[in-house]
Amino acid sequence: MELTVQDLACARGGVPVLEGVGFTLRGGRALLLRGPNGIGKTTLLRTLAGLQPPLAGRISAPPETMAYAAHADGLKATLTVEENLRFWARVFGTRGIDRALDEFALRDLAQRQAQNLSAGQKRRLGLARLLVTGRPIWVLDEPTVSLDTASVALFGQAVARHLRGGGAALIATHIHLGFEAEELDVTPFKAKPRALGHFDEAFA
Numbered sequence: 001m002e003l004t005v006q007d008l009a010c011a012r013g014g015v016p017v018l019e020g021v022g023f024t025l026r027g028g029r030a031l032l033l034r035g036p037n038g039i040g041k042t043t044l045l046r047t048l049a050g051l052q053p054p055l056a057g058r059i060s061a062p063p064e065t066m067a068y069a070a071h072a073d074g075l076k077a078t079l080t081v082e083e084n085l086r087f088w089a090r091v092f093g094t095r096g097i098d099r100a101l102d103e104f105a106l107r108d109l110a111q112r113q114a115q116n117l118s119a120g121q122k123r124r125l126g127l128a129r130l131l132v133t134g135r136p137i138w139v140l141d142e143p144t145v146s147l148d149t150a151s152v153a154l155f156g157q158a159v160a161r162h163l164r165g166g167g168a169a170l171i172a173t174h175i176h177l178g179f180e181a182e183e184l185d186v187t188p189f190k191a192k193p194r195a196l197g198h199f200d201e202a203f204a
């Protein structure tokens, strides 16, 4: 398993935000995306996950190899925690939700409807979904939002286990997650402003 990104350019709302992005992510490794608010980390992750087309460049791994977790948890509000996980297991064609329940401390909440979870519990359930996807590359956008210190630690341990199993993780985050990871600051890849349109000498 390897994700190689070459000379990638991506846009948001039709405006180029990043260009010339390149990196390699191998199985067993994590790469943390860094950079200031608005630089384009979400846009890059969305592009890699196949939610929007790149403007240019090459992504070696198809979206089907990636499990994407964004700011929205995508929970089914009226299904219980257990039903949500079983639903996703069916969607991704995998079996078993025990690891997901255990690794994200969701056993005691298994019969509670998602709509009745706290913000941090909802986030834990959204992240637990990663385990039932069975996909090797986790693409995560600010995964620790709403998580308390203990839950951040649970999440860090889940990622570390995923890496030890040969998986990979690409994570946009501003915090330290407690496992060894490389970092990529995307600031140098900020797209240059487009040249102004043809200068009309009539206004000179």
Ligand SMILES: Nc1ncnc2c1ncn2[C@@H]1O[C@H](COP(=O)(O)OP(=O)(O)OP(=O)(O)O)[C@@H](O)[C@H]1O
Binding pocket: 012, 013, 014, 017, 035, 036, 037, 038, 039, 040, 041, 042, 043, 044
């Ligand atoms: N729907 C949209 N239409 C137009 N521009 C957008 C849209 N969504 C985001 N943008 C802009 O695209 C740029 C990149 O946004 P993006 O969300 O990728 O940044 P980010 O690095 O993830 O930021 P943050 O750290 O705040 O999450 C920003 O300037 C943002 O204002």
